[in-house]
Amino acid sequence: MHELSIAEGIIDVVTRTANANALSKIKSVRVAIGQLAGVEIEALRFAWVSARRDSVAEEAELVIERPQGKAWCMDCEKTVPLPRYGEACPFCGGYHLTATGGTELKVLDIVGED
């Protein structure tokens, strides 16, 4: 499952950060997962619960932010909202779109205690 490897990747980052900052327990982890990142949020939440087990983030809450998908429309020559791949430009109805935003998948910050 794709989302499990993503959850494990987040745990890796969190574990390294906790070690580097001498944190014994992580309370929350905030991540940005763009609308176009291709991640199923429900599946990720489910995977998180098993990935965090026996880690420093065992009780950590996963806070998910969802940056909006954006694309450059070649016909309109401007940036337009694109909530998911395969949708048409909301202005001209065309499909000459290149994703320019909302594709990120990253850890924003981590809250822990010593």
Ligand SMILES: [Zn+2]
């Ligand atoms: Zn357009």
